[in-house]
Amino acid sequence: MRILAYIIKRVLAAIPVLIGVSILTFLISHAIPGDPARIIVGPKASKEAVEAIRKEHGLDRPLPVQYVRYMTGLLQGDLGQSIRNHRPVTKDLADFFPATLELTLASLVLCLAVGIPLGILAAVRRNRLADHVARVFSVIGVSTPVFWLGLMLLLLFYRNLGWLPGSGRLDITSSPPAAVTGLYVIDAVLARDWALLKEVLSHLILPAFCLSYVYLAVITRIVRSSMIAVLGQDYITTARANGLSAARVVFKHAFKNSLIPTVTIAGLSLGELLGGAILTETIFAWPGMGKYVVDSINSLDFPAIMGFTLLASTAYVVINLGVDVLYAFLNPRIRY
Amino acid sequence: MNAPLLDIRDLSVSFDTYQGRARVLEKASLTVNQGEIMGLVGESGCGKSVLSRSVLRIIPTPPGSIDGGQILFEGRDLLRLPQGEMRRLRGERISMIFQEPMNSLNPVFTVGNQMREVVRAHRSASRAEATDACLEMLDAVRLPEPRSVLRAFPHELSGGMRQRVMIAMALICNPALLLADEPTTALDVTVQGQILAILAELAGRQGLSILFVTHDMGVVAQLCHRVAVMYAGQVVEIADVGSIFARPAHPYTQGLIASIPGRVSSGELYAIPGSVPSPIEPPPGCRFRPRCPHAKGGGCSDVAPEMVRVAPDHSVACHLFTSGGLP
Structure with a gap:
């Protein structure tokens, strides 16, 4: 209450x-x-x-x-x-915002789903191979410019390997799922259109990874350092001395404590992802807010x-x- | 006489530091008998906490490593047990309580959550059964309103209450041995007395043995049956508590006893001159030699003294008592 x-x-x-x-x-x-x-x-x-x-x-x-x-x-x-363009702004926002939101949320999910386990692994296997791999992965992440990363991803996965589509939210020939939330992933699930879901996801993965990599790296580092700090606490020794398994000690006792700083960073990252999507949207021709806002500023569209x-x-x-x-x-x- | 419950033989433990390898324990030996409260005293940094933690094998490795020796518990060498068996032993047969009740409980879970977890880590019990066991134990450590304690988060309890929770949690599986690592140091004197009384009572009632680590000779006198004195990573004297105070044999023990405020009424506090040697480059021979008023050249600075028996229940590692004696 x-x-x-x-x-x-x-x-x-x-x-x-x-x-x-x-x-x-x-x-x-x-x-x-x-x-x-x-x-x-x-x-x-x-x-x-x-x-x-x-x-x-x-x-x-x-x-x-x-x-x-x-x-x-x-x-x-x-x-x-x-x-x-003489259209109501609410309508424009309704058209463009869901695309950006979907991209941003997908990036956040990637950040957390990869960053947290990687950070925990690095902390538990501190100064061993897994930690070094995670460190190199993070350093590359924070030091790679988004536009370059985007172009390299396109070059590799779209042009050379041909595994993933290179632009937009859907293939040109497909039509979007019935709009409920405006987020294609959720709408496709609601429509039970699994083929379309697969298509939507294949379009989402490259831009989402491109947008998330910097924050993914940051979250990995934060989780690692807060996990290391927590694992040195007395209550972790108590938990071990009481005969709890290593998994329980790490995933229950240490993890919940280490989440506190992580949540701060994740919240800040989400805000920055939302605002930082412009470059990514441009590279992947993602029909989101980024281009709309840049055009609006250029024409002083108050x-x-x-x-x-x-x-x-x-x-x-x-x-x-x-x-x-x-x-x-x-x-x-x-x-x- | 029966075999001791815990028999630590020649235990050596070292830690990697930036300055080099610190030999924190060097062939330390002691025993704890069934139902006995064994005191382990020494000044800060002498290795007493490392020794008690080594028994549970919870020193962090790396940087720490157990380099040699045996820890026999109920006849089995703990240092040779596989991880899984060692884990089952912790909290079930051997428990531990720590110095800082403030930090020893996880701040983001309730007391009940943490206590039930210990019960259920060792035996299959329903939530209700585990709760009953917790309530019974909280009652045994004389915590009023055990139900509300179970619902509380650690920060909602006082230091004394938290330490009682720690004791309840440590004893909930009815272990044979409790390792108490300065459990009263962080508490004020009245609470300290209560905690000691509870420990003494539970030890008597459950037939529990306790290895009680402390630097407070007053606590030793009040609680313990026998005492082991540690200096710079070695056990230098073991005796029953009466002999330690009446006839301390090792010069270091004599210094410790003389340092107790109020025992000598001269007004000025006695302090052992010098300070504890570095564990990275300990002095050769007897480690206490640089501070020892009786030190002589030759034997003291060349040969580490062995433990010798000076009375039926009194051993000491000092060249004043070795068979050859000093020249």
Whole structure:
């Protein structure tokens, strides 16, 4: 119950954060030199045409008025209309965000599913072969630029070996599963279309690995070092002295304690994965937020920039809340 | 007389350090008899904790390694037991409690979770049966409201309560031998007295033998039947507790006894001059020689003294007592 009250408190506390984000984003995007109306009509259009566009989009009103109008719309679920393509921003986000989210979540799953076992192995077999292999793997991970890694993966698995597709979320000839969540993996499972699921996964694996490798390496190192610290604690000696098996000592007694720093890093990584997907999306022609946002910034598409920023900051807030709640479950000494 | 329950013979243990190989135990020998409380005293770093941990084979390897000797427990050499059998012995036949009750329980699991786990690691018991065993044991260490203790996390208990939980957990499978590694050092004096009383009572009731590691001669006098004195990785004197205090034979033991506050009423505290030698390059011959008031050249600095019997239940490793004697 205490946890529930805590969650409610945190959600309420997120509101001023998001309002602050909206004001800042609004101010910054309007302070950038450049005239969106001019960009829409082109450099050779007449002054009148520019004025007309300005009026049409409300860009001639004072900034506070524009902000209030924007926020009023936001509360009604309306993020405005994109200046660039005249579509509602909510619709654009709904189209592009799930692709990015799917890529990000897949990367996180890879990070945890590979990073945690690898980190544990490295800690338990410290300074032996497995540890050295994990170390080399991590050092390569943190020092390889994403764009280069992406190109090499494509070269190897797509062009030379031909094992995996090179671009997009699906083959050009396939149509996506019935949209429930917008995440193709989940939608394909819901539709029980296993052939499609296989196709979706084969498209997902390369970009997900490419995006995750840096964080995978970081998580491996964090798990290793926190495991080593925990394995030296007195209660680990107690557990061994009480005749518990090595597996129980490592996977129950040490693991839960070592998860506390790991969760922090995983939460931060998830936020960065979400924001860092742009390069990966470009290399693998992944139809996600990355390209959409870059195009929006280039054409000073305020509503689109605002919409994306608010969505991304909401995601950060939710992730942080999730991390804090997980702490309370992992560490009984934390009480809210 | 029956064979001793625990018979440690010539145990040598070393640790790899950056400065070199530290020979932390050098041919240390002692015995613990059935139902006996054996004290193991010595100053910090003399190897007493390593010795007690070696019995359970829980010193970290690497950097540690057991280089030689035997640890006979109920007639079997523990150093030759396969891992699986050694694991079954831990907590079941031989248990251990530690100095720091603050850190000896896992902070993220409840006391009940950890105690039940020990029961179920050694015998097939339902959750309810395990809980009953835990409650009974918590009651035996005189913890009030054992049910709420089971539900508590370690940080919700005081140091004394945690140490009682540790004792309950160690004795829950009714072991024959308890290794107590300075279990009262971190507690304040009144709690210390209670813990000692509980240990003495349970030892008497369950026929438990205890190897009690401490640097507190007062605790030794209060609790132990016999004492082994360690210095720089070697056992230098073993005697019944009365003889140790009345007729300490080894110069080091004499120094230890003289250092107990309040025994000599001169007002000034006595301290043994010098400090413990490095275990990496121990002095040749007798390791206590550099600090010994009776040290002489020749024998003391060349030959390590052997254990000799000076009374029926009193042995000492010092050249003052070796058969040839000193020139």
